[in-house]
Amino acid sequence: MTIVVDTILPPCADSPEAFLDESLQATVTTLNAAERERLKATKAAVHRQCAGCPLLVDCLYRAVVEVDVSGYAACTTESERALIRESLGIEVVRSTLTPYGAPRVGGGPVSHEAVLTSRQAYPKDTCQQLAERLGCSTSTIKRHLRRDREQREADAVRPDPTVVANLPTIDEVLDAFDALETSQVA
Template structure:
């Protein structure tokens, strides 16, 4: 008897540590790291990119990450910044659902304010999200949420006030993705 598994499991489920690497989420500037570190990052990104690009769910994953939900991290061969670029070119905005009902309240010093996170980021610009979370006594996801909020506020201020309410087609998202330098990697 042969058992056939019809389900498609994406590579990010098999090797999540590759896609959870903070350097893929927010790559450093080329001048901020050594040549050896840059080469290692390039190899890591090419590996993640090849696996993502070969995934049968890649197109759906890219569309959902660009149009439906603003996710964090390296998803569908793109970083958060690249997905924001695609959204900006398509003239769309993703509204995040409120997360107030999710998760347990922080025990101890109360919630971390947006200003506290932004002040810590300004004081320690080279710290990772994990290091900032340790400094402020909160979770890494809290830091990421506040940093994403700051980027969205900055982006929204730069965008024109009239955004198209119509959702783009998958082909439109793929066309803009193809224009990114990232789509040519690996």
């Protein structure tokens, strides 16, 4: 007797490159008309796939309340999840134990200050655009920006993370999601 288990992967696991596409994080004001149309079509396609996922509610709650994930998740971009957190009055504390991967080989290192200066000079650029400007990889940019963010968070006074805060309910997260203009797209 053979037992066949038919597992259906969520769209983000089946084609992660679509959901990790940095162009989905771009602000529309920095794009020309053709790029805006391509972004709109890409975002709508990813949004439809994500909206049809049976894990959407759990994914949204976790991405907003528990873990600060990268990329497009639960029909939201990173900035949209930040808006939801802000409206709910919550903050997700990033783990400082995150591995950053292997260092860049060849071409010389890119200084932390150069990355921060470029980010300040071009605040609307994606990590990929900054990497192209500095001649390094996207992961190098992300690593330096994450290091800066973690340093600023460490410098700020935070409540004791062992104390359980009043976390929002799933309904509160869904209401905040529904308030987003982009939640109605697709």
